Amino acid sequence: MHPFQFKKAFVVSAFLLGMSSMNAQDGLVNSLKVNASEKSVESFKFTDVIxxxxxxIKNQGSSGTCWSYSTNSYLESEMIRLGKQPVEISQVFSARNAYLEKGKNYVRMHGAVTLGDGGELHDVINMYKKYGAVPQEVYTGLNYGTSKNKFAEMASITQALLAAVVKNPNGELTPNWEKAYAAVLDTYLGEVPKTFNYKGKSYTPQTFAKEVVGIQPEEYIEFGSYTTEPYYEKTMMMVPDNWSFDLVYNIKMNDITAIIDHALKNGxxxxxxSDVSEKSFSWKNGIAYVPNKNYEDMSATEKENMFNGPKQELDITEEMRQKAFDNYQTTDDHAMHIVGISKDQTGxxxxxxxxxxGASNDYKGYLYVSKNFVKYKTTAFLVNKAAVPNDIAKKLKL
Structure with a gap:
């Protein structure tokens, strides 16, 4: 582990991808504000390349649904790329269906699998394939008077319900536990519509996905990077929130940015x-990079100026990346949506x-993340397979 890594204990234990602890978003955002620099936005001069x-920009509120917000945002951009009029896809519809499937897996695994409301990028694709999609206006998930997601109470109840099911007090499970579990989800998030009207036409979730959203689930693939597994083959994504045990393509570290660059340059x-709990990730300033100096070795002035202008970065190696992952220094924290490339004043x-x-930071909901940070801290990413460079696609046998 490079000594630059520093974790707050609650982040490591509670803030898995999608923020499995309900109050973790507020806690993490507040902790990241500690690292803010007053004049960062004046010290960086960004010029967009793509x-x-x-x-x-959306706000997931107090819910562990970043994986759903980010991937549905991604699908909305895919609609634009395909020449379609984008529609805000219900993020909570995807999440609600994932919670239902996750509950079934939890019981089948005797409780020995992550519950919570965290998830993975592929969950949105998998739920889209099985359940379809609906517009956000049809299924907001705000079923009890809140203006933003607030899932803590629901999560406590579903956790207790499923724990009771796993204990199996009758010695044999009844078929009613699934109904009871679904009823809790419906009570808090709302019942899923079987049919609905959108722009004067009637749809089911399946027909809306096919006729309006129009993406093909089989076209989307997910990647990870582990030195411990063979490259260019599928392997298990070894993170707690991979409750569905999906496989990802294992690629080399430098392939991460090669694929992302190629994708962006081709639309x-x-x-x-990614892991976002580093001292060098500032939500307030909208900057993330890998400093070349141990945070604990920095002077007070250096810490204060971490985000006041471009800084020299640490060179990242595959061995360093793997060690950070194995030591829990790279954790499955958060999911976002990469939409372009920009250059600072140094090039x-x-x-x-x-x-x-939300849009509360210096860049109104966006961040500028260095390529070294992406190489070091990425846990997974998902693209249309047509976005993969030919040389890598051949190695993957796509």
Whole structure:
């Protein structure tokens, strides 16, 4: 582990991808504000190289649904790329269906699998394939008077319900536990419509997905990077929130940015999952990079100025990346949407990243993330397979 890594204990244990602890978003955002620099936005001068079309910034509220917000944002950009009029896809519809499937897996695994409301990028694709999609206006998930997601109470109840099912007090499970579990989800999030009207036409979730959204689930593939597994083959994504045990293509570290760059240059955006609990990730300033100096070795002035202008970065190796992952220093924290490339005043390139925490930071909901940070901290990313460079696609036998 490079000594630059520093974790707050609650982040490591509670803030898995999609923020599995309900209050973790507020806690993490507040902790990241500690690292803010007052004059960061004045000290960076960004010039866009590529900035692909994407829909408006959203706010996931107090819910562990970043994986759904980011991937549905990605699908909305895919609609634009395909020449369609984008529609805001219900993020909570995807999440609600994933919670239902996750509950079934939890019981089948005798409780030995992650529950919570975190998830992975592929969950949205899998739920789209099985359940379809609906517009956000049809299924908001705000079923009890809140203006934003607030899932803590629901999560406590579903956790207790499923724990009771796993204990199997009758010695044999009844078929009613699934109905009871679904009823809790419906009570808090709303019942899923079997049919609905959109722009004067009647749809089911399946017909809406096919006729309006129009993406093909089989066209989307997910990547990870582990030195411990064979390259260019599928392997298990070894993170707790991979409750569905999906496989990802294992690629080399430098392939991460090679694929993302190729995708962006050819009009494809990217759904991205990463560790974001580093001292060098500032939501307030909208900057993430890999400093070349141990945070604890920095002077007070250096810490104060971490985000006041471009800084020299640490060179990243595959061994360093793997060690950080194995030591829990790279954790499956958050999912976002990469929509472009920008250069700072020194010519260094950053990815333009769309977040789902509202528009409260210096860049109105977006961040600039260095390529070294992406190489080091990426846990997974998802793209249309047509966005993969030919040389890598051949190795993957796509």
């Amino acid at each position: 900035n692909l079309a994407n829909t408006s 494809f955006t990217v759904a991205w999952a 260094k390139e950053y990815y333009i990243v769309k977040n789902s925490w």
